[in-house]
Amino acid sequence: MKPLVAIVGRPNVGKSTLFNRLAGRRLALVEDEPGVTRDRHYADAQWGDRAFTLIDTGGFVPGEKDSLLKQVREQAQLAVEECDVILFVTDGRAGLTSADEAVAGLLRKSGKPVVVAANKLDNASDSMQALSGEFFRMGLGEVMPLSAEHALGVPQLVEAVLDRLPPKQEGEDAEALPDDGTLRVAIIGRPNVGKSTMVNAILKEKRVVASEVPGTTRDPIDSALTYKGHKLILTDTAGIRRKRSIAHRVEQFSVVSALKVMDRSDVAVLLMDATEPAVDQDAKLAGLAEDKGRALVIVVNKWDLIGTDQRRQEAYREALKHSLKFVGYAPIIFTSALTGSKVEKVVDIAVELAEQFRYRAPTPQLNRLLEHMVDSNPAPIVAGKPLRLYYIAQVGTAPPTFALTCNYPERVPDMYKRYITNQLRKTFDLRVPLRLLFRARPGQAKREARKRPHLKGKGKKS
Structure with a gap:
């Protein structure tokens, strides 16, 4: 942290x-x-x-x-x-x-x-x-x-x-997550949405205290789990805290607790309450996962209180996609931690996303895709000149990061960036955050200088 x-x-x-x-x-x-x-x-x-x-x-x-x-x-x-x-x-x-x-x-x-x-x-x-x-x-x-x-x-x-500041801790500000084979999953969400109950349901034991009283979880708690051959660490985060200096007030949104575990997690499982519509706090936590570049699973908990009507579930899903459209790539699961319904699916999806989080795409396939993208939807004209994309390569994982070489890296429109991102998701079936970097070709500045008219001596009196 x-x-x-x-x-x-x-x-x-x-x-x-x-x-x-x-x-x-x-x-x-x-x-x-x-x-x-x-x-x-x-x-x-x-x-x-x-x-x-x-x-x-x-x-x-x-x-x-x-x-x-x-x-x-x-x-x-x-x-x-x-x-x-x-x-x-x-x-x-x-x-x-x-x-x-x-x-x-x-x-x-x-x-x-x-x-x-x-x-x-x-x-x-x-x-x-x-x-x-x-x-x-x-x-x-x-x-x-x-x-x-x-x-x-x-x-x-x-x-x-x-x-x-306190003395620097080892690995405190490392951007890359340690790849020791253990998948770290953060359970985040507003107070009283069932985070601790969800952890207990996944572990099949009462590992953490679960209560309807907001504020039961005070500090992040790690729990080790082996699931279908995968080693996981589940972290239950505090959803609420009562402070001594705030006599009758409780924190409605514990983003600090989520920050503490997000930096060292592969996947964030955002729990929401099916009996309540999505609110600002949910959007803030989802945005935090996107900003940190962490894979995200949106879990609508307490669905047993709603019923089994499939149409109602689809309506809820569409409303959720609209309110959290900036993380529209994230899977949405409807569960009940209390009854255990679809709890294993949460872990299955988290494991799948953790593997996508560290996915590396073959460079030849990437460049065939780039050629297809440019042919299907040519890059726009920027500042009166055609934008040209020459080459793409993956330069990092966790999250997958791609560098594209082009003639005007600072002028690529956001709309075209979204197009490239969506094509990468579709081609490689990626439901995790992606990062795009745009770079000029080596030696481009010298080539541009050679194209300019020779102005030396102009404007001097003869």
Whole structure:
């Protein structure tokens, strides 16, 4: 599990701008008004040889009575309790406020390492150190002046964060999963959808505590299993946690628990409750599996409570495919962990997907497919010039990753990328995430330079 860095602070101090800057891509919505971020956002980041996961949180307003803002604050508190380092963002132009001091008081109680960032100091002539100096009064240690929008002071800020991270663990940020023959399967889902019951049904024993009371599972639990000659590790993740600092509130969406096991799993089994429609939390967990490049099985549990009507099942399947169309490749299974109905099918599909996850396609067959794809659906014209695809090769597994050599790698339209992905899935019967890389031909830059007119000396007076 990569270490977690939580970005917290009162509303409108630039947390999401900093989150996007550190992640290296625009992931969180940024607007110049408070309250835009409500849920927690997660992104992996890399700085030098150290990888970590960022958590962007909503504006932290201590003592707020409004129900929505109260939930936003609770989400931020959960991030603080789960993280390894807190990045406390303040507004350097506005100076220290009572809200900042209230947040600082709560962060001191957490006992977690804190780095204070005085943001929005866009002009070096503003004497950044002087502006940030008053923030030392909060007693949280060094204050880092920066401008997240203009990337000023960001390297120094990140170094301060890295200094406070726990020691690096062996294999902590390895992208490739260890190929020791053991298939790792993560059981994920919202609270009380039957994750622990499902694990017990697969193992045919009461390995984990199962209860209708949300919050029974607190930490990820590994269980070894040999199934039809395959060695598996099933990991039951926590769906919910009750925190001491949140008196009457429980976490509705335990993405941190899923993050902890997703990095070291081949397959994610997303459990859903047949008696409830798909909700945002289900989509977030499915999206997390896609972002992490993990194979995904969608399991609709508690189908025994619905009945045996095949038409109703197909209607549910179609609705699910529509709401989770970004993972439309994932198999959908209807089960009952309580009665054991189709539980073995869940394992069968997980094993099948784990093998697809590490599938390697023959290069000659790939290039015959590429020729067929281009003949059937020619690549489009981009910037007034024809896009040409020359060669394809598989360059990685877990998930299967393909590199395509072309003349304009940065201009391949998303629509054509989807076409290539769908053809790869259809040809090799792959129901796992796929990754496409587009590269220029070796020496293409030199060839392009030779094609340009010789401009040397033009525009000079004779």
